[in-house]
Amino acid sequence: MVKITFFRQGKSDMLLNNLCESFNKQLAGARDKPIITCLEYIREYLTMRIVNVKKMQATARGPLTPQATKAWDEIQTEAIKLTVMMVDEVTYQVKSLRSQCVVNVEDMTCICRRWDLTGMPCKHAVAALYDMIENNMPVGPLEKWADEAYWLDTWKKVYNHQIRPIPGPDMWTPSKCPTILTPSKHHTQIGRPNKNRKKALGEKKELAASKKRKMKIKEVQNVFPAGGRFTRMGHEKSCGRYGVYGHNIRTCRAPSQP
Structure with missing residues (x-):
């Protein structure tokens, strides 16, 4: 098989950004802590994540990851309904x-471009592979036509490392450095500490537009209170008895005339 490029240029940057955002979300409870406490929080989180993923890997069956296996079963169900006509060998x-x-089997491409973009054979490609099997052509395991990123072995290699536990600060070896390292002078910053992450440029525009919509809705609600009636806000009152502006007939103090 010809190995395809799983992530095109630009998609790798998007993937890296998503990974950083996901990791940053998990550190929300430790970003405002001292450096040693923050590092200990990261170490414990990674240890628990590796253990939980390895438990999922132990129960996984098949050459693909559980999510990829679920998507692969759906693709196979749709591929059975298609008809295939062979043009040449590839x-x-x-x-x-x-x-x-x-579908071009040699280049591992389909005109729908789903195979090119995701690395997972689309329903058209799977239907073509079924036709190759019926014609006694060498195909091998169908799951191997998917990109290596979906393989269970690749998933196990990613989480093959272990983070060993370490003793607490009371068990650390004293430093033999002759210089005494004193902490820097700390002063409290002005204002309340910000725990939210910094928004991207596109998110700032969406947030500003959302605030603008909320302000418009609030203005409309002030004009139309509960009940859907108009209010007299902004209108000058006039007396219905004498036509004098500044008060109405209920608050009129002039004596009534016959």
Whole structure:
């Protein structure tokens, strides 16, 4: 098989950004702590995550990860409904009721581009592989046509490392450095400490637009209170008896005339 590039240029930056945001979210309870406390929090979190993932790996069955296996089963169910016509040894025409795609097995591409973008064979590619099996062509395990990122072995390699426990500060070896390291002078910053992460440029625009919508809704609610009636806010009162502005007939103190 020809190995494909799983992430195109730009997608790797997006993946790295998502990983950083996910990791930063888990550190919300330790970012405002001292450096040693923050590092200990990170160590404990990574230890628990590795243990939990290894428990999931122990119960996983098949060459693909559990999520990839679930997606693969759905693709196979849809691939059975398609019809395949062989053009040559590497090109296949796959048809459904409303669509028609061309699959190139050698380049591992499909005209729908789902195989190119995700690395997981689409339903058209799986239907073409089924046709190859019926014609006694060498295919091998169908799951191996997926990118290595979906393999269970790759998932196990990612979490193959272990983080060993360490003793507490009371068991640390005293330093033999002749210089006494004193902590820097600490002064409390002005204002309340910010625990929320800094928003990206696009998120700031969305937040500003959301605030603007809320302000408009509040203005409308002030004009239309509960009950849907107009209020007299902004209108000058006038007396219905004498036509004098500044008060109404209820608060009129002039003597009534016959």
